[in-house]
Amino acid sequence: MKRAGFTSVWLPVALLLPQLSIIAIFFYWPAGWAVQSSFYLQDPFGFGSTFVGFENYTDLTANSEYMRIAWFTVVFTVLVTFFSLSIALLLAVKADKVIRGAKSYRTLLMWVYAVAPPVAGFMGIMLFHQHTGPMTDFFKALGWDYKILVDYNSTATAFIIVSVWKQIPVNFIFFLSGLQSIPRAVREAAMIDNRSGVRRFWDITFPLLAPTGFFLLIINITYALFDTFGIIDTLVKGEPGNNPMTLVYKVYMDGFRGNDLGGSSAQSVILMVLVLVLTVFQFRLIERRIHYS
Amino acid sequence: MARSQTRKPFKWAPVFDHTILILGALFMLVPVVLAFVTSSHSAVQIAREGIMFVPGSHLGENYSKAMFEKGGFTATIDGMVMLKNSLILGLGFALGKIIISMLAAYALVYFRLRFATFAFWIIFTTLLLPLEVRILPSYEAIQRLDLANTYTGLIVPLIASATGTFFFRQFFRSVPEELAEAARIDGAGPVKFFIDILVPLSQTMIAAIFIIMFVFGWNQYLWPTLITTDEGLFTLVRGIKQIYQTMIDANSIPEYGQALALAIIAMLPPVLIVIFFQSWFVKGLTESDK
Numbered sequence: 169m170k171r172a173g174f175t176s177v178w179l180p181v182a183l184l185l186p187q188l189s190i191i192a193i194f195f196y197w198p199a200g201w202a203v204q205s206s207f208y209l210q211d212p213f214g215f216g217s218t219f220v221g222f223e224n225y226t227d228l229t230a231n232s233e234y235m236r237i238a239w240f241t242v243v244f245t246v247l248v249t250f251f252s253l254s255i256a257l258l259l260a261v262k263a264d265k266v267i268r269g270a271k272s273y274r275t276l277l278m279w280v281y282a283v284a285p286p287v288a289g290f291m292g293i294m295l296f297h298q299h300t301g302p303m304t305d306f307f308k309a310l311g312w313d314y315k316i317l318v319d320y321n322s323t324a325t326a327f328i329i330v331s332v333w334k335q336i337p338v339n340f341i342f343f344l345s346g347l348q349s350i351p352r353a354v355r356e357a358a359m360i361d362n363r364s365g366v367r368r369f370w371d372i373t374f375p376l377l378a379p380t381g382f383f384l385l386i387i388n389i390t391y392a393l394f395d396t397f398g399i400i401d402t403l404v405k406g407e408p409g410n411n412p413m414t415l416v417y418k419v420y421m422d423g424f425r426g427n428d429l430g431g432s433s434a435q436s437v438i439l440m441v442l443v444l445v446l447t448v449f450q451f452r453l454i455e456r457r458i459h460y461s
Numbered sequence: 462m463a464r465s466q467t468r469k470p471f472k473w474a475p476v477f478d479h480t481i482l483i484l485g486a487l488f489m490l491v492p493v494v495l496a497f498v499t500s501s502h503s504a505v506q507i508a509r510e511g512i513m514f515v516p517g518s519h520l521g522e523n524y525s526k527a528m529f530e531k532g533g534f535t536a537t538i539d540g541m542v543m544l545k546n547s548l549i550l551g552l553g554f555a556l557g558k559i560i561i562s563m564l565a566a567y568a569l570v571y572f573r574l575r576f577a578t579f580a581f582w583i584i585f586t587t588l589l590l591p592l593e594v595r596i597l598p599s600y601e602a603i604q605r606l607d608l609a610n611t612y613t614g615l616i617v618p619l620i621a622s623a624t625g626t627f628f629f630r631q632f633f634r635s636v637p638e639e640l641a642e643a644a645r646i647d648g649a650g651p652v653k654f655f656i657d658i659l660v661p662l663s664q665t666m667i668a669a670i671f672i673i674m675f676v677f678g679w680n681q682y683l684w685p686t687l688i689t690t691d692e693g694l695f696t697l698v699r700g701i702k703q704i705y706q707t708m709i710d711a712n713s714i715p716e717y718g719q720a721l722a723l724a725i726i727a728m729l730p731p732v733l734i735v736i737f738f739q740s741w742f743v744k745g746l747t748e749s750d751k
Contacts, residue, residue: 173573174641174651180568184580187565187626193606194621195587198598205598259485262478269479275736276486278743282731283493284680284698287724291496294721300511302495336489338746345747365474394593398682398698406702416593423597424687432597439594447588 199440206433217430224434234418234435241414244327245392252332253381253388256339261369263340264347274344281337285395289402292330296322296403303329317404323411326403331396338391339384346380347373386450390443415439493728500524500721507717519718527722538692538700540723547679547696547727553616554678555671562625563663567655569626570633571641584623592619592684600687610691619684625670628745632666633659669745672738676731697727 174180206224208217228234263273280288296303296316303326307314316322350373358372397416404411408421415435423432495512502517528540568574569581592599599618608614636659644654660667685699695703704720735742 173571174645174654175573176651179651180572180574183564183568186561187584187623188580190561190617190621191584191587191623194599194602194618195590195595198595198602199590201601202595202598255485259482262481262485266475266478266482269482273482273486275739277482277489278739279732279736280489280493282676282680282735283728284682284731286682286698286701287728288492290701290720290724291492294496294499294512294717295492297511300509302512333489333492336485341743341746345743390591394591397593401682402702419594420596420683424600429597436595436597440590443590443594444586447586447590451585451588 202433202436202440204433205429206437208430210429220430224430225438227431228434228438237413237418238415240324240412241393244324244331244396244412244414245389247328248331248335248392248396249385249388251328252335253339253384255332256336257343257377257381259336260340260343260347261373263344277340278337280334281341283334285334285398286402288330288334289399292326292399292403293405296326317409317411320410320412323404327396327400327412330399330403331392334399335388335391338387342380342384343377346377350376383450386446389446393439393442493725496721497725500718500725502718504714504716504718507721508714523718523722524726526716527719527726530719538695540697540700540726542693543695543697543700543723544726546694547698547730549612550615550681550685550696551675551679551731553612554619554681555674557616558620558625558674559667559670561620562623563629563660563667565626566629566633567659569630571651571654584626587622588624588627590622592622596683596687599684603688609688610694612694614688615685615694616678619678619681625674628670629663629666632663636662665741666745668738669741669748672734672742673745676735679731697723701727 205217207219207221209220209223210217259277263270263277266273295301298304298316298318301316304314304316307322307325313319314322314325316326354372354376358368362368362371393414394416396414397420400408400413400417404413408417413421416439419432419435419439422428422435426432495514498516499507499511499513500523501520502513503519506517507513528544531539565584569577569584574580603609603614603618606614608617640658640662641654644658649657679696680698681696682698682702685694685696686702689695689699692703701720701724704716704723
């Protein structure tokens with residue numbers, strides 16, 4: 169808080185009111201409702217519900233399909249995060265280094281930020297099409313009998329490639345701005361000390377980029393968990409069947425297609441706890457960055 | 462010196478750097494270029510051959526059909542309606558978010574509040590919890606409030622997260638304290654200080670956040686899919702789902718050309734904004750998260 173603060177009582181309350189009421193109605197109320205209904209079993213015809221305690225949760229952990237989806241989500245998140253971070257880092261390091269065309273490269277590597285995930289997924293449908301997709305031809309040329317929507321791994325590969333494509337720009341922007349904020353003096357000292365570019369990168373640049381990297385790690389995890397919904401829904405054309413799906417997609421399927429309110433709510437609560445843990449972690453990082461910058 | 466007179470050896474490093482950058486740029490660009498090229502072909506041709514690598518002759522036809530021909534189950538919407546709805550969602554979301562979060566951040570930073578810490582935590586718990594996590598309960602809430610198939614139901618729940626407030630809080634905290642003090646000494650009240658000094662000072666920040674939020678709102682998919690069943694409220698991004706749905710349902714040749722045209726139109730406004738206001742956008746994105 170500022171030391172030269174104003175001392176009105178009602179004005180700040182009035183200023184906070186819109187934000188607080190929207191959060192109360194569209195955040196805390198639904199979230200509380202989700203926690204509550206995760207302890208109930210709803211009648212499928214809407215004639216009331218019975219309290220079942222933690223049954224919805226224990227049902228989930230005992231459900232092999234749910235555990236398989238959870239496992240897929242973990243693998244998917246790790247792969248998307250790893251590839252989009254490392255490709256973006258490589259591109260940012262190079263874009264920071266070149267002199268000619270630096271601005272054009274920057275634009276060319278970041279504009280995909282503005283493409284909506286389902287639009288990306290829709291282009292994926294064409295590129296990975298079972299009969300006419302060039303990516304399918306490419307994989308077949310490599311000797312892989314690639315069949316999207318038929319073969320589990322084929323579909324998962326398409327999810328990952330499209331998701332990485334969509335996420336590279338954000339990471340690129342943050343890495344590039346991180347690189348550009350490294351002081352000139354530090355760079356020049358490093359140049360004198362060490363002639364090997366590779367060594368210089370791992371000894372100097374990489375540690376200095378670590379805060380940006382940690383921050384992006386969380387951003388990428390939440391992206392892979394939640395924002396990829398549009399990509400997945402489009403690629404499977406709304407009918408996942410036996411194809412892989414993420415936990416958020418499962419919440420959607422059970423809640424809106426399967427009408428399993430209790431189970432879907434329990435899944436929502438699990439995801440909320442997961443995100444809250446990430447938020448606390450993120451918050452500590454952000455606060456630390458403020459203190460040192 | 463003798464060494465400086467000898468010819469410099471050719472350096473391979475820049476060639477290598479540029480090769481990587483060009484490959485990266487192509488990786489980002491090629492899918493969209495192919496989608497655009499393919500959108501100039503007839504549905505029959507695309508159904509038979511898939512992605513096309515040379516331009517065809519149906520460009521104008523596909524785009525005008527996508528924009529002006531009534532489609533959907535009820536045959537009442539065209540691309541223009543969806544474009545209008547996308548604009549309403551993008552602008553409504555960005556403006557709503559900026560206004561609400563600026564006011565809240567102002568209250569949190571510039572006032573001595575007894576419950577400031579409490580309000581802070583109430584607001585910032587929502588920071589990373591996206592709507593996707595609580596879609597079902599949010600949907601129920603909208604149903605109970607009778608807000609399904611309204612712009613309010615479409616826009617307001619998306620505003621219920623603290624990202625904007627967090628941005629502005631960080632920014633206000635970086636504004637020199639002497640400003641508010643000087644304003645007070647000059648007899649300016651909190652409202653006058655906000656409107657005459659703080660808002661003009663935040664212009665760049667507002668522009669940057671506006672771009673980010675507009676793109677975010679425009680690109681929303683899951684929430685519009687759930688909350689708008691009335692086709693008159695479909696956005697472009699939402700409309701794409703409708704197109705491939707009708708592709709599956711109808712046993713005729715899917716209108717791939719029109720669908721791709723619509724996809725290109727759906728990405729054009731946000732992409733152009735990001736490219737043209739690049740420096741603001743990058744500044745907003747990277748500085749707000751510090």
